[in-house]
Amino acid sequence: MAQQSELEADIAVVGAGLSGLAAARRLVAYGRSVVVLEARDRVGGRLLNEPIGGGAVVEVGGQWVGPTQDRVLAVIDELGLSTYATYDEGDKLFEMNGRIRRYRGEVPxxxxxxxxxxxxxxxxxxxxxxxxxxxxxxxxxxxxxxxxxxxxxxxxxxxxxxxxxxxxxxxxxxxxxxxxxxxxxxxxxxxxxxxxxxDRLISTDAGAQKWRVTDGSQRIAERMAEDLGEQVVLSSPVRRIEQHSTGVAVTSDRHRVRAAHVVVALPPTLTNRIAYDPPLPGIRDQLCQRYAQGTVIKTMAVYPEPFWREDGLSGQVTSATGPVKVCFDNSVPGDGRGVLLGFLEGNQARTLGQLPLAERREQVLDCFTRMFGPRAAKPKTYIERSWAEEEWTRGCYGGFLPPGGWTGHGRAIREPVGRVHWAGTETATVWNGYMDGALTAGERAADEALAAR
Amino acid sequence: MAQQSELEADIAVVGAGLSGLAAARRLVAYGRSVVVLEARDRVGGRLLNEPIGGGAVVEVGGQWVGPTQDRVLAVIDELGLSTYATYDEGDKLFEMNGRIRRYRGEVPxxxxxxxxxxxxxxxxxxxxxxxxxxxxxxxxxxxxxxxxxxxxxxxxxxxxxxxxxxxxxxxxxxxxxxxxxxxxxxxxxxxxxxxxxxDRLISTDAGAQKWRVTDGSQRIAERMAEDLGEQVVLSSPVRRIEQHSTGVAVTSDRHRVRAAHVVVALPPTLTNRIAYDPPLPGIRDQLCQRYAQGTVIKTMAVYPEPFWREDGLSGQVTSATGPVKVCFDNSVPGDGRGVLLGFLEGNQARTLGQLPLAERREQVLDCFTRMFGPRAAKPKTYIERSWAEEEWTRGCYGGFLPPGGWTGHGRAIREPVGRVHWAGTETATVWNGYMDGALTAGERAADEALAAR
Missing domain, CATH: 1.10.405.10 (Guanine Nucleotide Dissociation Inhibitor, domain 1)
Structure with a gap:
């Protein structure tokens, strides 16, 4: 193991996803020094832009914001970023029992x-x-x-x-x-x-899929990280958090940070992979033993043009048949090319995740072709991201609790453990699991640390 | 971090609970060299003897074996250990709706x-x-x-x-x-x-609670470790497992072991706390995100004599009222003193686990007193062990899957990941969750590693 450098800050933050960055930003606004330790060589966590050439960018992670997500909309504005409407013109498709129906409006x-x-x-x-x-x-x-x-x-x-x-x-x-x-x-x-x-959760026009972020949602995290500058340290997976009477020591592969408090902004299941000294209370550990991550493979196919639009189709599909059960037109405005987005979710992701890429690609393109015709069979590019495979996320969109979880262990969800405070969208009360919840959770954890000093 | 010493072996084993020791013992029997890395400063995992003075020992972890648990019974015999019958004479008590009933036989x-x-x-x-x-x-x-x-x-x-x-x-x-x-x-x-x-699971006389191990169940692990000698290394929590084309490197806080294969003998939820390079497949990681540990606080009270026997009571209680819902006479033969054993399980353990020791002790002794009279209120000694608090177990008796777990991710339970093989009682097919399953699972994982060489 390489020599570790020693750093000092008022507050250490673990994780440079949206929640950790929001915590750091709030702390800096209150005049505190921070060090944000991030395991990956990039910021953004579950937000990840993927360039598709010609300056266009799609997201292989979270991408939408919507009405009532007031905090994320405000932050987008504060950071000088902008949004645009998800493509929502033309007919939608609904597939069940081998039949594909066209419809307009919200309901097939x-x-x-x-x-x-x-x-x-x-x-x-x-x-x-x-x-x-x-x-x-x-x-x-x-x-x-x-x-x-x-x-x-x-x-x-x-x-x-x-x-x-x-x-x-x-x-x-x-x-x-x-x-x-x-x-x-x-x-x-x-x-x-x-x-x-x-309605809010599932709707495009009036709900959580309404808007996209110009230049890709990861820009939100990147802009926040730019403002934080050298206070964000990449490629530094945190392995250990020690607490003593006056502070904490947070050890990553590259750094050891001394601080008064630490905000841990990770999915609950990953918080248990850090070694704590003293060990966490059983109630907290066992909550996180049960708070598993969902399973999704986000796939996209890029075509010379959005040919389905000529047929009066919006690109939006819900299919009871699958394995791709939800599709969107994810083309980038002004780019000219067409992008179809297909989600493999839950058991479809678990099953198809076991196949070689070529077989999975074929099954996805078969679905696109069933919906949009033979032109969908031959994309220029096929893109996918399986979030269960990502060492520093281990599943998307977010965490969920099985039966018995909330009643058995739920009270530990936000309860600080000494000088350790819990952020991450899974700790949010409003828009839990979304970017909006990630931001408010990070800010709430920062406020706890500020109040505790 | 202290300087790490380098060790070499044919096979590395992670965890010196019964399953890891069984794997090591099998490998040594086939002429292989092993290094067993154990996080604690003792062997036995969920088996733990506690001396109560005068040479007598009770167990604050797993303690019983029973008919059809052929492998553990054979191993006890091979190791020169012996068993004796759980105290099962006299009347049992059953409490429901504020009423305590005495009964004989299996059913109130x-x-x-x-x-x-x-x-x-x-x-x-x-x-x-x-x-x-x-x-x-x-x-x-x-x-x-x-x-x-x-x-x-x-x-x-x-x-x-x-x-x-x-x-x-x-x-x-x-x-x-x-x-x-x-x-x-x-x-x-x-x-x-x-x-x-x-019937097998819940019965004393004809089931899994029939026999106890002379001098305490942890002796099984200790005897196996004695035979393995210096091949068992204590106080060495494993943090990292790297795989390459010809072998593995297993890194603990104190040692780095090079071997051809590694057997990981931990509860599933703890297997995810090791860093793997390359990272584990998503299907395996997500299975273990969901395979949580149960919650139990094992309590015992030691009295000058087993006074309940004079009243014709066996010490065995089942109570729908709780918080202690199951009791046994856990006295040590020949010792003279009386030991009452009470389990706090599931939600009772989760709730009472939040209380200070003195309050929990009072609630437990209140239960004993309700059952056995005022003499139960003043034990010489009160003993308890909360397994959710134990950093290197994080819950007992064993792991369990919530809905969706087996069908969504179950096929990963024993599937080796390259040179990594999975042991632990949660991977057993027969007597899963018991000592018997721990032994057969360890031996099965050892056989896999032997066959793969």
Whole structure:
């Protein structure tokens, strides 16, 4: 192991994703010195731009922001960045039972019995969600009942039509990148409440997929890091956090940072991979043993032009068939080329993730071709990113709790452990799992550290 | 960090619990050299003797063996150790709804409707369990259905009486140290099948609590370690495993071991805390993100004599009330003193684990006093061990999978990753979670490494 250099700061921050950077930015605004230790050789965490030539950039990580995500929209503005609308013109496609339907607006023209089934399910889920306290989901009046079953078992009891269940499964995959069997019903309801309801979570025009960030979402992190300058240290995975009576020592492969406090801004499952001295309380460790990451492979195909637009198609697909179950037109404005975006989520990602790239590529392009015709079969470029394989993330979009998690261990989610404070979007109360939640969580953890000094 | 010494061996083993020691013993029997790296300053992992003076020893970790656990019984014999019967004379106590009932035999005299309810539940659970392939639970005919719900939601649908549900909850806490909401029904069925059915799992006289090991169960590990001699290295937590084309390098805080293969014998959740180069496949990492440990605080009170025996009591209690829900007479034969053993399991351990020692002690002794009278209130000694707090175990009795775990990621459970082989009782097919499973899992991993050379 190389010689470690010693650094000092008022506060150390672990992780230069959006949450860690937001914590550092807040601390610097209050006159504190910080050192942000980042494992990767880049900032941004789950935000990652990928250049596709000609100055155009797509994102292989998180990319959308939407209405009511006030904090991220404000920060984008503060940083001098801008947004543009997700391409949302033309017809959408919905595939079920071997049939592809075109539709306009928010809802495909399905059998009215199925539509009524979906509507009652959504109404009930949203109504239950409104009773979940965002700060303490385990104190919901029905917390015990809701945390003892999965979203899947709720769905099988309360959604009667095959179409309704296919819709619920799609929602679960599209929002959490997990199978309905993976999620505690209580976690579903908490997260749904945190984002303001199902319409907000799943809608393009009125929801979380409404806007994109000019030049790519990773620019938000890069701009924040530029302002922080040398206070952000790359390629420094943190291995150890020691606490003593007056401060902490945070050891990475390259540096040892002495500080009064430390903000840990990682997905919960990764926080357990650091060695703590003294060790963390059991309640905290066991919470993070259960707070797993979703599974998603984000794929994109780049074509000479967005040919589907000529056919009056928006590029937006939801398919109950899969394996690509959600598609978007992810072309870059002004670039001229067409980009189709396809998500492999939950069990599709787990299964196809085992295949060689060429086979997975073929299955993805087969889906694109089924939807958009033979021109989709031969892209200029195929891009994919499997976030479960990423050592410093280990799954996207975010973390989720299985049954028993919130009621058994939830109270440890934000509870500081001495001089260690917890950030990361999984600790957010509003827009948990999104960029907006990452920012507010980082700022909340920074405020804790400031107040504790 | 101190200077690291370099060691060489044919095979490196991580963890000197029963499984790692069994792997090493098998490898040595086949003429291979091994180095076993252990994080603690002792061997035995979840087996831990605690002297109570006068040469007597109790166990604050795993302690029982039983019929059909053929491998551990054979090893006890090979090592020159012996067993004796768990104290099982006199009446047992069962507490529900504020009433304590005395009974003999296996079943308390409950309302016949409750007994019938319990019997039908047990019959159905055992029948379902017999269809789960131990090598591949995810291939059970009904795997998808069983893995999409918790044991709690199954119970609430299929067990109609409050008494029946209290019994099922007790079983879940006593066998897994979790709440019924925590477990996938498929995991319940797999584990039940792995141990040979519910009667085997829960019975004292005919099951997994039948025998104790003379001088304490940790002696099994200590005897194995004695035979391995200097090949077992203590106080050496492994931080990193590198693989290259001809071997591995295993780095602990004190040593760096070069070997052809490595056997990792840790609970799944701890395997993810080692840094791997190259990183582990996503499917393996995500399996272990979900394979959490149960929560148990094992408590004991030592009295001048086993006074409950004079009252014709066996010391065995099951209580639906709690917080101590399961008790045993854990006195040491020939010692003269009386030892009451009480388990805090699942949510009781999670809640009481947050209290100061004195308050937890008081609640435990209140339970003992309710059962055995005022003499139980004033023990000579109170002993407890909270396994969630133990940095190198992080929960007992063992690991469990929530819904979606087996079907989403289960195929990675024993799949070697290059030169890395997985041991630990959580990888066992027979008596998963028990000492017997720890031994067979270690031997199976050793065989893999031998075959791969």
């Amino acid at each position: 023209r399905l059998n009215p019995v199925v539509l009524a089934d979906i509507a009652q399910a959504q109404f009930r889920l949203d109504r239950m969600s409104r009773t979940v306290p965002l700060e303490r989901p385990w104190e919901a009046r029905n917390a015990e009942q809701w945390d003892r079953e999965t979203f899947a078992s709720w769905m099988h009891r309360n959604v009667r039509t095959a179409g309704g269940r296919a819709f619920c499964t799609l929602v679960c995959e599209a929002v959490w990148a997990v199978h309905p069997a993976d999620l505690s019903l209580l976690h579903f309801l908490f997260y749904n409440a945190s984002g303001g309801g199902l | 005299r409950l309302n016949p409707v409750v007994l019938a309810d319990i019997a039908q539940a047990q019959f159905r659970l055992d029948r379902m369990s017999r269809t789960v392939p131990l090598e591949r639970p995810w291939e059970a005919r009904n795997a998808e259905q069983w893995d999409r719900e918790t044991f709690a939601s199954w119970m609430h649908r299929n067990v109609r009486t409050a008494g029946g549900r209290a019994f099922c909850t007790l079983v879940c806490e006593a066998v897994w140290a979790v709440h019924p909401a925590d477990l996938s029904l498929l995991h319940f069925l797999f584990y039940n099948a792995s141990g040979g059915g519910l």
